[in-house]
Amino acid sequence: MTKSILLCGVGGQGTVKASRIIALSGMEAGLYARTAETIGMAQRGGSVVSHVRISDSPIASPMIPKHTADVLIAFEPGEAVRCIDYLKDDGVVIVNNKAVKPVTASLSGSDYDGSDAIKYLQDNFSHVSLIDGDLICEKCGSDKVLNIALLAGAAASGELGITVEGLKCAIRKQLPEKTHEMNFKAVDYVNGLLKQEA
Template sequence: MNKSILLAGVGGQGTVLASKLIAQAAIDLGFPARTAETIGMAQRGGCVVSHVRIGEAHSPLIPKGKADIIIGFEPAEAVRCLPYLKEEGVVVTTKKAIKPVTASLSGSSYDGTEMIDYLTRNQEKLVVVDGEKICAACGSAKVLNIALLGAACAAGALGIPRKSFQKAIESRLPQKFVTMNLKALELGAQEVK
């Protein structure tokens, strides 16, 4: 199996953890996996992009036009990374926008609606997850990353069964957070129609 997975979000959303869980699940299945992150002003809400390459790859970084899937933790970040997506690639993203500092300072409005509209018009294979609803059901905003993994898994875009993600969550996360994250994985998968 060869898969190139690009995860794009902002600091604090768990983008890097999600990439590590994908790599762990792939390795547990016997596939080589490499990860790399580009973390700008992540601690200040800046963009975070994680690359995951499963199978044979000469570099951990995904070239433009080669990603099988983009998992967007924020709609504008998903749009920004579209040049990396293959023509037949899949986009999984959340409805909830995170207003950038520049929009806050300038007083401009941004709620992500226009980004979701753009993706809907321009992306044939699109899964939009109601991340707020899932986070509320799980009792934590910190499970969005796992909900998006569940949706990506259910969309068939990762090539990794959900059971492998359950195992990776159980082995990599502190025990007190396992049940909540397994619920988020399931609820994310349920978002795929």
């Protein structure tokens, strides 16, 4: 069993931290874990991609081969579309519905708002969960819960290799104590929303 999870977003959104949470949770469960992260220049508002692979046998490549990812966790709709080639045919997409408009788009007067990207995902993939990141952050009182909210969505899909409880356990172990409460709140809130939808 190998689970391949691709995380993508914009520098500064917490994608790298999220990928480490998944990897460390896998290790805690006694599994092999590998990640490959883009950091450095991309930190500054550029596109960020993290590859995470968890398996019960040694993993050769830290990078996920295209068309084989089980889950795509996208912190931004346009970034989801940019990375969609990594997803397998019946893969799961967890996507934040809020577009991050780059300076280049503002300068050129482009009307990019992420809606075309979301429509494309919904038209072409059967397992797409939209997460209202702004709403959840507002409910939990912090912009910093976005990554946990998306992980909660992915955990609820059952394809992450981590259960919702496992995610809470990872939060307890890997994040500073003062952030636990708001992150738990985000997990519960996302679960509540997804149950309603189901």
